[in-house]
Amino acid sequence: MPETHGEPVVGFIGLGIMGGHLSRNLLDAGYDLVVHDLDQDAVDALVEQGATAKESAAAVADAVDVVFTSLPKGEHVKAVALGDDGIVEGAHDGLVYVDMSTVGPSTIREVGEELDAAGVKTIDAPVSGSEVGAREGTLRIMVGCDGDVPAVCTDLFDVLGSRTVRMGGLGSGQVVKVCNNMIAAASLVSLSEALVFAEKSGVSREKLIDGIDGATGSSWVLDHRGEAMLDHDFEPGFFASYQYKDLRIGINDAQEYGVPLPLGSTTHELFKSLEEKGRGDLDAASVLTVLEDMAGLEHEY
Structure with a gap:
């Protein structure tokens, strides 16, 4: 569990075309960033820019206050969130999980239900704007969340995009x-x-x-x-x-x-x-x- 004094420690899992740019924007904004990806070259590139690498999604979750994922498919999100060495195994009080993938409402609601039982708040925040928007921080972010969106997430969304719209409960962003x-x-x-x-x-x-x-x-x-x-x-x-x-x-x-x-x-x-x-x-x-x-x-x- 992170020991934070002021700014949150942020995790990012999935460092592809979108996730790589989003992670760099968080580093440029001064956040302590912890990363994980199967592509070691993508990890190494971010470590060179100041990120810390972890060997699993569980290790990332254990070390941060907020963990993001940007992954290709729902099956990948389920595996990273709920599988062996997944986020659920690094769960701790106060952890917030934000998925920026496009996986559909049923998948993120299933993930959210299981993480909620482990004390983790789940937010779906898929994005639009393509690679250019990810690189330039001009994405549109579509947020679905049960209850209030934590203030820390609002600040992070302001780094990653130019417009964030609250759509409703968990899964509504996916819709x-x-x-x-x-x-x-x-x-x-x-x-x-x-x-x-x-x-x-x-x-x-x-x-x-x-x-x-x-x-x-x-x-x-x-x-x-x-x-x-x-x-x-x-x-x-x-x-x-x-x-x-x-x-x-x-x-x-x-x-x-x-x-x-x-x-x-x-x-x-x-x-x-x-x-x-x-x-x-x-x-x-x-x-x-x-x-x-x-x-x-x-x-x-």
Whole structure:
């Protein structure tokens, strides 16, 4: 258990594209940071910048006041939180667990219930803003929490993002994040259709982008992914596999609540095709290639 005098000791588990940037921002803000990841290179890079490494999630939890996770899938969150050498084994009075992954409401509620029995307060705080937002500290943070959000978390969220919105009880942040990603994925598909339509009809794709910029068809996707889609530059900021995973969560949870998702289901199938084509390690904007395949267009990427 940490001995704190003033600022909290913070833990971070999951140092990938998002977690690595978030951890660096916490270090830059002056927090004592304790980290763990299976990727030793990612750990070593943060240790060089001042972090302390621990050999397990349990060891991180035991050493900190607040522990964050940013992990790919719900199964990883369950293992890190509840498995052998997991956070639950390092639980102590006053520990707060904040998960910034996208895992769906049922998963985080299950984790929260078990951690609550061990005296740990759980908060779901998924984020939007992609790698750029994580690096620049401009993420949108969607918070779900039973009871009051601890003040220490509010301060930490201010470091990690530019806007934090309380959504409701535990799991509500996950609902909003899944909805957000369904909208973003549909926007990627819609822009992909437009780019293919323009090319097949003989209109410059560059002119298409220029023409709809600022018009009613403009969007975050156009502003942040339009140029990359023109260039077929699909270096991942957000892996297509992760987008597909988030859509699966949305489809499954919508069935649980009896919600029809006609557009979401079609979008899900297109990302499933992208995954089956072996392109899941590209950026989610690469769904464009599925539409191009369907239209008989060939591009290098």
